[in-house]
Amino acid sequence: MDYKTDRQKGSVKFTFTVPKSEWEEEVNSAYIKTRGKYNISGFRKGHAPRKFIENLYGPTVFFDDAFNSCASKAYGKALAENAELYPVDEPKVDIEKFGEDAVTFTIEVTLKPEVALGQYKGLVIKKAEYPVTDKDVEEDIERNLKAKSRLVEVTDREARDGDTVTIDYSGSVDGVKFNGGTAEKQELTLGSRSFIPGFEEQVAGMSIGEKKDVNVTFPDDYQVEDLKGKPAVFEVTLHSIQGKSLPELNDEFAKKMGSESMDEYRVKVKERLQKNAESRSRNETENSMVSEIAKGAKAEIPDAMIDRQEEQSLRKLEYNLMYQGIKLDDYLKYIGSTREDYKKNFEEDARNTVLQQLIVEKIIKLENITASQEEIDAKIEEQAKSVGKEAAEYKKTMDPRQIEYIDGDIKVTKLFEFLKANNEMVKEVKPV
Numbered sequence: 001m002d003y004k005t006d007r008q009k010g011s012v013k014f015t016f017t018v019p020k021s022e023w024e025e026e027v028n029s030a031y032i033k034t035r036g037k038y039n040i041s042g043f044r045k046g047h048a049p050r051k052f053i054e055n056l057y058g059p060t061v062f063f064d065d066a067f068n069s070c071a072s073k074a075y076g077k078a079l080a081e082n083a084e085l086y087p088v089d090e091p092k093v094d095i096e097k098f099g100e101d102a103v104t105f106t107i108e109v110t111l112k113p114e115v116a117l118g119q120y121k122g123l124v125i126k127k128a129e130y131p132v133t134d135k136d137v138e139e140d141i142e143r144n145l146k147a148k149s150r151l152v153e154v155t156d157r158e159a160r161d162g163d164t165v166t167i168d169y170s171g172s173v174d175g176v177k178f179n180g181g182t183a184e185k186q187e188l189t190l191g192s193r194s195f196i197p198g199f200e201e202q203v204a205g206m207s208i209g210e211k212k213d214v215n216v217t218f219p220d221d222y223q224v225e226d227l228k229g230k231p232a233v234f235e236v237t238l239h240s241i242q243g244k245s246l247p248e249l250n251d252e253f254a255k256k257m258g259s260e261s262m263d264e265y266r267v268k269v270k271e272r273l274q275k276n277a278e279s280r281s282r283n284e285t286e287n288s289m290v291s292e293i294a295k296g297a298k299a300e301i302p303d304a305m306i307d308r309q310e311e312q313s314l315r316k317l318e319y320n321l322m323y324q325g326i327k328l329d330d331y332l333k334y335i336g337s338t339r340e341d342y343k344k345n346f347e348e349d350a351r352n353t354v355l356q357q358l359i360v361e362k363i364i365k366l367e368n369i370t371a372s373q374e375e376i377d378a379k380i381e382e383q384a385k386s387v388g389k390e391a392a393e394y395k396k397t398m399d400p401r402q403i404e405y406i407d408g409d410i411k412v413t414k415l416f417e418f419l420k421a422n423n424e425m426v427k428e429v430k431p432v
Contacts, residue, residue: 003078010302012085013108015096016074023070023103030065067095067105075107086112089304110302115358117366118296120419125292127425128284130277136432137270141249144257149244158207159241161191165203168237169214173230180224181232185239199234206238223335277432289419290356293363301354309350310343364411367418371410379406 001022006013018026031050040048040056054061071093079085091109098104151164159165165188171181190200198216206212214234218227247253251261259265318328332342363369377391380403384394 001074001077003074005078005082010113010300011108011110012082013106014075014078015104015106016071016078018070018074018103018105020101020103023066026066026070027062030062030069034062034065067103070103071105071107074105078107088112088302088308110304112305113299113301113358115297115299115355115362117359117362118293118298120293120296120359120363121422123289123292123423125285125289125419125423125425126428128281128288129427129429130281130432131429132270132273132277132432136273137266140269140273141266145246145249145253146244148253148256149246151242152245154241154243155208157241158205159190159238160204160243162189162244163204164189164242165206165238166240167203168239169234171232171234173227173232178227178232181234196232203236203238206236208238208241211235211237225336273432285420285425286416289416289423290359291352293359294352294355297355297359299355299358301351301358305354306347306350307343309353310346313346313350314339314343360412360415363419364415367415369411369414369418371407371414375410376403376406379410 001016001018003014003016006015028050031053035048035050035053036046038048038053038057039045040052043049043052050062075091079087087109089110091107094106094108096104096106154163167186167188168184169182169186171178188195188200188203190204193200196216196218199214202212202214202216212235214236215231216234217231218224218229220229222228247256249262254260254262254265257265259268314328321328321331328339332338380395380398381391384391387394
């Protein structure tokens with residue numbers, strides 16, 4: 001099998017010529033692999049001669065299987081012999097000629113683009129820092145205290161921010177009720193901002209049994225087109241109030257949080273906040289570095305790469321909705337959108353993300369940043385210890401892709417160490 005390569009802008013096109021003898025071998029192989037599914041009178045299943053099957057089902061009965069096998073082998077061979085090519089999309093296959101002497105077909109595929117780097121050393125880059133203060137520690141403890149609170153019935157006061165109230169409501173626009181604007185015995189936590197802006201603030205101050213007209217205006221970007229920017233009136237009846245009862249902040253509470261005393265608990269909270277702050281600082285600083293380098297970089301990014309990144313963002317949204325008990329299809333139907341239309345919201349971020357990935361790969365290659373076997377083994381040992389296994393035993397269970405991920409992770413870590421050392425890092429202190 002011979003082929004020629006035509007490098008085009010953003011793609012490569014292979015033209016393959018398969019001699020008649022090789023094509024005949026592919027057809028015969030297809031016959032051997034698939035003959036078991038044909039029932040021919042006078043022959044046991046799977047034992048009918050090829051010619052009988054071709055006479056009965058047509059001379060091209062084995063063509064698709066033969067061609068798919070042939071094209072797959074040809075494509076694999078071409079990529080193996082052109083290791084510098086990196087396809088980023090499904091290949092497009094076309095049959096050019098099916099002659100007596102040979103079969104000619106083409107396979108065209110989009111390639112990962114080359115990125116033209118600008119300056120990536122000697123830049124001024126902001127290094128985010130999040131110092132943890134005693135106030136941050138106390139606020140975190142207060143949040144944990146509230147998380148351990150329980151709701152108790154309240155009868156001797158009006159509703160206030162933080163309470164969970166049970167209400168009936170019926171909304172109307174210009175005196176006409178609208179779909180989804182009526183509910184009975186609905187629970188609402190005041191201050192949660194889960195209702196239209198201004199609604200919860202007006203329910204605060206109501207007493208049990210009180211009825212009240214709540215006047216609000218739907219936001220201009222509200223998801224229901226007919227209600228955007230419209231003033232509405234909700235008739236609200238408040239049935240009950242539940243307030244939060246907080247546990248006492250003492251050593252007993254600390255023990256429930258996994259510490260022996262409040263002093264020990266405060267130390268652990270500060271360590272956790274500092275660890276989170278360091279991770280946040282590192283991520284933001286690394287993003288700042290690549291974003292700054294991206295200002296001087298250029299690449300013609302194929303639609304296939306952008307589409308793949310958009311799809312990843314959409315799947316992330318789908319998972320987040322799933323944790324809230326919402327299906328993506330239901331959400332899209334509610335806002336009047338489709339999967340393809342909604343993906344366009346991610347287009348700009350997807351383009352930037354792909355460009356930054358290309359930048360990272362390019363600098364790693366230019367600076368010859370590598371991961372040694374010792375470094376990879378150390379990471380494997382670290383992972384093995386985390387699951388209580390010996391490194392040798394753990395390594396046997398690893399998928400090659402896991403090794404590849406570790407290799408890439410080490411290179412990226414080294415890359416950012418290189419960039420920090422070769423650029424001016426200006427500290428930018430931010431509140432936690």
